[in-house]
Amino acid sequence: xxxxxxxxxxxxxxxxxxxxxxxxxxxxNFKPYQTPVQQFFMANKSAxxxxxxxxxxxxxxxxxSHSFSPNAAYSSAGTTMTFDVGTTSILFxxxxxxxxxxxxxQLYRATADADDSAGTIAVILVSSGTxxxxxxxxxxxxxxxxFAENSASADALSTVVTxxxxxxxxxxxxxxxxxxxxxxxTYGGNDWTNQRVKATEEIKLELERNWWMGVxxxxxxAGAHVRTSGGILDSASVGISNRDQYVGTVAPSEDYFxxxxxxxxxxxxxxxxxxYSGADLLLAINEFSKVKQQTAVPESxxxxxxxxxxxPFGELDLVWHPLFEGSLSTWxxxxxxxxxxxxxxxxxxGVSRDLQYQTDIGTVGSDxxxxxxxxxxxxxxxxxxxxxxxxxxxxxxx
Numbered sequence: 001x002x003x004x005x006x007x008x009x010x011x012x013x014x015x016x017x018x019x020x021x022x023x024x025x026x027x028x029n030f031k032p033y034q035t036p037v038q039q040f041f042m043a044n045k046s047a048x049x050x051x052x053x054x055x056x057x058x059x060x061x062x063x064x065s066h067s068f069s070p071n072a073a074y075s076s077a078g079t080t081m082t083f084d085v086g087t088t089s090i091l092f093x094x095x096x097x098x099x100x101x102x103x104x105x106q107l108y109r110a111t112a113d114a115d116d117s118a119g120t121i122a123v124i125l126v127s128s129g130t131x132x133x134x135x136x137x138x139x140x141x142x143x144x145x146x147f148a149e150n151s152a153s154a155d156a157l158s159t160v161v162t163x164x165x166x167x168x169x170x171x172x173x174x175x176x177x178x179x180x181x182x183x184x185x186t187y188g189g190n191d192w193t194n195q196r197v198k199a200t201e202e203i204k205l206e207l208e209r210n211w212w213m214g215v216x217x218x219x220x221x222a223g224a225h226v227r228t229s230g231g232i233l234d235s236a237s238v239g240i241s242n243r244d245q246y247v248g249t250v251a252p253s254e255d256y257f258x259x260x261x262x263x264x265x266x267x268x269x270x271x272x273x274x275x276y277s278g279a280d281l282l283l284a285i286n287e288f289s290k291v292k293q294q295t296a297v298p299e300s301x302x303x304x305x306x307x308x309x310x311x312p313f314g315e316l317d318l319v320w321h322p323l324f325e326g327s328l329s330t331w332x333x334x335x336x337x338x339x340x341x342x343x344x345x346x347x348x349x350g351v352s353r354d355l356q357y358q359t360d361i362g363t364v365g366s367d368x369x370x371x372x373x374x375x376x377x378x379x380x381x382x383x384x385x386x387x388x389x390x391x392x393x394x395x396x397x398x
Contacts, residue, residue: 050347
């Protein structure tokens with residue numbers, strides 16, 4: 001029984017009551033492969049921050065858009081035309097804007113401010129010749145501006161800052177044992193330590209599941225608020241709303257994965273990202289010829305195994321996520337994790353509600369011992385609707 005006793009009495013937090021160990025230090029190495037996002041949070045002090053209210057906001061802004069497609073085709077034999085670009089694109093087109101049509105390879109200059117209500121702008125061809133017919137499939141880029149000598153100052157262009165919000169959610173996982181059980185000898189050693197081990201695994205898994213599958217909501221029951229925090233897949237709140245749906249039920253074609261999904265994923269954000277995947281999708285990706293041709297070097301990050309592949313657009317770290325099972329086994333999520341993913345913990349009035357282990361919380365006089373893990377935390381993901389991250393999932397029609 002010696003080996004069993006050793007495993008059952010593993011010290012996760014420490015039994016010395018006058019020394020407080022860091023909870024993160026105690027549980028960081030406990031089955032890291034099960035909880036890759038939680039491992040990332042625990043390993044990076046910069047990936048968390050305190051907030052002073054259960055409702056917290058992010059501030060997001062973007063640069064003025066510089067590409068669009070025409071709303072209508074236009075045929076012209078002359079050097080001028082009235083460009084129909086729609087009421088959305090018109091917001092960043094002003095007099096002096098230079099517009100490059102990537103389909104016709106022609107450059108136009110806006111000769112007047114746009115008609116905001118009609119969604120049109122008058123342009124003139126910059127080079128010699130006549131304007132080539134434009135179509136709604138053309139992609140046009142606003143490359144710069146050109147103004148006349150002694151002209152007035154340019155009109156200011158700006159975007160509106162958005163403030164997506166989330167809630168901190170109260171997580172609890174208790175360990176309790178009666179005085180009688182505490183005093184009973186059991187096979188395998190101290191059963192209290194065994195219960196602590198199980199609670200440690202459960203709280204890590206609970207937090208990991210919530211980072212992904214949580215839904216932002218708040219209800220009032222019996223005069224108390226119950227808040228749930230939105231997760232990575234909660235596209236209606238702070239989660240990822242940019243999604244690519246592939247044809248089929250198990251995996252996309254190799255062309256679709258690299259030429260569509262990876263191209264879209266790396267269009268914004270940084271050039272190295274994580275791709276968390278269910279087992280079925282991950283197995284299919286590993287059979288792609290472009291993946292097989294690459295020399296695989298085993299890597300581990302925060303105790304989690306990763307496989308790095310090179311795409312034409314950036315580096316992608318493939319990570320199997322055990323929670324992606326059932327229907328999610330054919331899903332994958334590309335995350336710009338290092339730069340856009342954090343979590344918030346309630347920390348108002350100098351009272352931290354970050355993940356902690358509370359001891360002796362039972363009612364005074366009760367013949368039992370009771371401890372618990374507690375955390376009041378919420379996901380803070382930036383760029384959820386800005387194209388920085390993307391979800392890949394099955395079911396598109398052929």
